[in-house]
Amino acid sequence: MGETLNIALVGLGTVGAGVIRLVEENAELIARRAGKPIRIAGITARDRAKDRGVDLSPYEWVDDMGEFATREDIDVVVELIGGADGPALTLAKECLSGGKAFVTANKAMVAHHGLDLAQRAEQAGLAFKYEAAVAGGIPVIKGLREGAAANRLSRVYGILNGTCNFILSAMEKTGQDFAEVLAEAQARGFAEADPSFDIDGVDAAHKLSILAALAFGTELDFDGIERSGIRKILSADIAQAAALGYRIRLIGMAELDGSNGDARLFQRVHPYLVPMHHPLAHVEGSTNAVVAEGNFSGRLLFQGAGAGDGPTASAVVADLIDIARGEIGPAFSMPVRELDKVARAETGHRIGKCYLRFEVADRPGVLAEITAAMRDAGVSIESLIQKGRSPDGSVLVAMVTHEGPESAVAATLSALKGSPSLHADPLVVHILGD
Amino acid sequence: MGETLNIALVGLGTVGAGVIRLVEENAELIARRAGKPIRIAGITARDRAKDRGVDLSPYEWVDDMGEFATREDIDVVVELIGGADGPALTLAKECLSGGKAFVTANKAMVAHHGLDLAQRAEQAGLAFKYEAAVAGGIPVIKGLREGAAANRLSRVYGILNGTCNFILSAMEKTGQDFAEVLAEAQARGFAEADPSFDIDGVDAAHKLSILAALAFGTELDFDGIERSGIRKILSADIAQAAALGYRIRLIGMAELDGSNGDARLFQRVHPYLVPMHHPLAHVEGSTNAVVAEGNFSGRLLFQGAGAGDGPTASAVVADLIDIARGEIGPAFSMPVRELDKVARAETGHRIGKCYLRFEVADRPGVLAEITAAMRDAGVSIESLIQKGRSPDGSVLVAMVTHEGPESAVAATLSALKGSPSLHADPLVVHILGD
Numbered sequence: 001m002g003e004t005l006n007i008a009l010v011g012l013g014t015v016g017a018g019v020i021r022l023v024e025e026n027a028e029l030i031a032r033r034a035g036k037p038i039r040i041a042g043i044t045a046r047d048r049a050k051d052r053g054v055d056l057s058p059y060e061w062v063d064d065m066g067e068f069a070t071r072e073d074i075d076v077v078v079e080l081i082g083g084a085d086g087p088a089l090t091l092a093k094e095c096l097s098g099g100k101a102f103v104t105a106n107k108a109m110v111a112h113h114g115l116d117l118a119q120r121a122e123q124a125g126l127a128f129k130y131e132a133a134v135a136g137g138i139p140v141i142k143g144l145r146e147g148a149a150a151n152r153l154s155r156v157y158g159i160l161n162g163t164c165n166f167i168l169s170a171m172e173k174t175g176q177d178f179a180e181v182l183a184e185a186q187a188r189g190f191a192e193a194d195p196s197f198d199i200d201g202v203d204a205a206h207k208l209s210i211l212a213a214l215a216f217g218t219e220l221d222f223d224g225i226e227r228s229g230i231r232k233i234l235s236a237d238i239a240q241a242a243a244l245g246y247r248i249r250l251i252g253m254a255e256l257d258g259s260n261g262d263a264r265l266f267q268r269v270h271p272y273l274v275p276m277h278h279p280l281a282h283v284e285g286s287t288n289a290v291v292a293e294g295n296f297s298g299r300l301l302f303q304g305a306g307a308g309d310g311p312t313a314s315a316v317v318a319d320l321i322d323i324a325r326g327e328i329g330p331a332f333s334m335p336v337r338e339l340d341k342v343a344r345a346e347t348g349h350r351i352g353k354c355y356l357r358f359e360v361a362d363r364p365g366v367l368a369e370i371t372a373a374m375r376d377a378g379v380s381i382e383s384l385i386q387k388g389r390s391p392d393g394s395v396l397v398a399m400v401t402h403e404g405p406e407s408a409v410a411a412t413l414s415a416l417k418g419s420p421s422l423h424a425d426p427l428v429v430h431i432l433g434d
Numbered sequence: 435m436g437e438t439l440n441i442a443l444v445g446l447g448t449v450g451a452g453v454i455r456l457v458e459e460n461a462e463l464i465a466r467r468a469g470k471p472i473r474i475a476g477i478t479a480r481d482r483a484k485d486r487g488v489d490l491s492p493y494e495w496v497d498d499m500g501e502f503a504t505r506e507d508i509d510v511v512v513e514l515i516g517g518a519d520g521p522a523l524t525l526a527k528e529c530l531s532g533g534k535a536f537v538t539a540n541k542a543m544v545a546h547h548g549l550d551l552a553q554r555a556e557q558a559g560l561a562f563k564y565e566a567a568v569a570g571g572i573p574v575i576k577g578l579r580e581g582a583a584a585n586r587l588s589r590v591y592g593i594l595n596g597t598c599n600f601i602l603s604a605m606e607k608t609g610q611d612f613a614e615v616l617a618e619a620q621a622r623g624f625a626e627a628d629p630s631f632d633i634d635g636v637d638a639a640h641k642l643s644i645l646a647a648l649a650f651g652t653e654l655d656f657d658g659i660e661r662s663g664i665r666k667i668l669s670a671d672i673a674q675a676a677a678l679g680y681r682i683r684l685i686g687m688a689e690l691d692g693s694n695g696d697a698r699l700f701q702r703v704h705p706y707l708v709p710m711h712h713p714l715a716h717v718e719g720s721t722n723a724v725v726a727e728g729n730f731s732g733r734l735l736f737q738g739a740g741a742g743d744g745p746t747a748s749a750v751v752a753d754l755i756d757i758a759r760g761e762i763g764p765a766f767s768m769p770v771r772e773l774d775k776v777a778r779a780e781t782g783h784r785i786g787k788c789y790l791r792f793e794v795a796d797r798p799g800v801l802a803e804i805t806a807a808m809r810d811a812g813v814s815i816e817s818l819i820q821k822g823r824s825p826d827g828s829v830l831v832a833m834v835t836h837e838g839p840e841s842a843v844a845a846t847l848s849a850l851k852g853s854p855s856l857h858a859d860p861l862v863v864h865i866l867g868d
Contacts, residue, residue, distance in 0.1 A: 295460070296751075
């Protein structure tokens with residue numbers, strides 16, 4: 001690496017264009033902080049003709065992104081095309097074997113292939129960095145990899161998907177139901193035409209798997225994440241939660257249970273009831289926030305914009321500045337061979353409270369049937385049974401349980417399965433514990 | 435540096451003991467993350483005999499801390515004795531000229547001598563690190579130095595003193611006045627016997643000056659901080675603020691006004707009214723939080739425990755892990771010679787709202803006198819005049835102004851100065867703007 005950090009940009013969507021704007025606008029400041037200027041030595045994307053709102057004429061366009069992997073005048077390739085496999089992954093491998101440092105915002109690829117890529121980077125003595133893959137502009141990868149590095153972390157969790165948080169916040173404010181708010185968000189460009197990656201929790205799960213590996217020093221285990229999204233949340237649930245002193249947030253939660261020898265990894269993306277005294281209850285709109293709990297640091301919170309061209313570009317260029325400074329240690333905080341391979345936790349043993357909501361027929365005996373099933377499974381009701389009416393005229397019965405094992409709640413639901421009294425699958429929302 | 439990072443600990447108060455516990459308890463994890471073990475190769479403190487709750491017998495005690503500056507078996511000296519000048523500063527200089535990296539939690543020393551020390555470290559090619567000096571366990575130095583490094587930052591501000599926030603939160607909850615809560619906090623060990631460093635804002639100012647230099651790439655200017663503390667806040671002020679939708683927090687606020695050529699640095703430690711929708715309004719107890727606003731990242735928030743042995747030790751050891759990893763760039767994010775020397779901002783031009791509270795005599799005409807002074811100075815009242823009674827029986831008149839220049843508020847107070855209608859100096863609390 002010489003007096004300039006020469007980068008190639010692959011992918012010129014909103015984030016790619018943001019990186020160009022950032023490198024241009026803050027050029028002088030970046031050079032002072034990085035110790036050398038960052039120069040965009042080459043660019044490429046699918047469609048050369050598309051107007052991206054930035055002037056591409058100063059930059060050398062190549063048609064074949066693979067060229068960057070071997071060109072002598074490139075130090076770092078920045079990948080912003082996305083997709084877990086396919087061209088992004090091929091490019092990553094080519095770059096790391098071609099002697100190029102690699103920076104990516106591609107959470108799906110890191111979640112699925114991060115260890116393989118990290119190992120290739122280690123062997124080649126190259127940087128592999130992905131700050132922009134998790135929580136946009138928030139430097140939480142750095143926060144865990146370095147800031148909290150002295151700690152044994154017991155939990156890492158947070159609001160990892162801006163679209164879901166935007167929708168839940170809007171439901172909270174307007175009282176509208178999920179479908180209405182989603183349609184509006186799509187019309188205004190805050191949600192994708194196919195929103196399933198966001199609202200079914202896949203995007204949050206990608207990010208959670210990365211945070212967990214970093215926090216706990218364990219191997220990535222995306223497939224081990226228990227996942228559900230926010231489609232089933234009704235405005236009535238949000239109102240009930242508010243009456244009980246909670247807000248509903250889609251939380252990615254990872255926990256390392258047990259001690260060294262037989263540690264187990266728990267990972268879940270699920271709506272949670274968050275008590276109002278918890279900082280995550282006050283995270284509104286498309287903001288993201290991550291909490292990490294260390295055995296010496298206590299609870300750390302990192303919060304900011306979780307997406308968007310500016311914040312994501314900020315994270316990409318932070319990685320580039322690190323590389324320019326020569327700060328290029330292991331991508332997952334320790335060499336891949338030292339990461340622990342741990343078994344998945346059994347969720348049934350987990351102790352907690354939860355919110356249960358049933359859509360039931362409006363006739364006598366239904367409540368008795370539900371509460372009997374709860375009694376038989378050993379689930380005790382904390383305090384509250386509220387009734388409301390669902391959009392289709394069913395009666396809504398909502399309650400909060402006392403602390404107890406999740407297996408008991410599962411047993412209740414399984415006993416009630418197929419009952420003609422229930423008009424829909426019950427909703428289970430866990431309550432975030434301290 | 436060899437296969438082990440050998441450190442010397444100078445100062446064995448609660449933080450020093452915390453570092454020993456942390457290095458012992460998390461030894462295996464630290465070695466995996468740092469790439470090598472951290473070994474405590476020497477310790478010293480004023481009193482060898484004192485019981486610190488940790489077993490010191492495994493460690494070599496020296497009587498003269500200066501020894502560490504030249505001993506061949508030491509890589510890093512960790513200074514935890516405190517004080518801006520005196521032994522800590524002497525030690526720092528000796529270590530950096532003796533070839534030892536230097537890690538400190540000493541905010542006063544960094545605020546006053548940070549540039550000198552950073553320059554010595556640069557010349558010697560050594561690390562000079564101080565994560566623990568600001569906001570305890572929160573990795574905010576790293577967050578600004580590296581995480582937000584791609585951004586031009588316009589503002590950095592936050593809750594930087596846990597004692598003040600603890601007192602203000604307690605006043606909020608109990609309705610007690612400042613003196614009562616302080617006495618309780620002292621009795622319970624949450625406030626020093628001589629609390630003036632905390633409650634008069636000196637401690638927060640030390641931290642603010644460091645954050646500002648890092649965020650803006652400007653020279654440290656501790657003396658340029660306009661500072662007041664929380665002694666004058668009455669429980670009535672907190673109640674009025676709450677009625678208006680605000681909480682009162684002691685905020686350290688730094689802003690770089692204007693563009694490159696004629697930039698000016700604004701730094702203030704002062705109580706602020708924080709609107710309830712702002713995350714800082716929800717920071718309770720002794721928690722700290724720092725907000726940084728970047729031109730690409732948007733608003734970033736870092737929150738956590740601002741003091742205590744565990745969190746502070748976590749920050750100290752994070753610095754040590756960085757050093758073990760070879761990540762030892764410029765202490766203020768860029769070489770000291772590249773930091774801008776900027777003039778201080780004139781606060782009179784600043785535009786904002788504020789809360790004004792007068793303790794006045796209970797007789798006709800007083801309100802007319804105050805409002806006339808405001809009218810004459812061009813200060814307009816937004817909406818609200820509340821009355822209450824102060825502890826000594828005076829009447830309290832509180833109001834919130836419309837947005838306007840601070841000079842107009844100053845002119846009002848100066849016109850009223852010496853008026854027999856006022857029983858005490860009026861209280862001015864700025865309102866945190868978006």
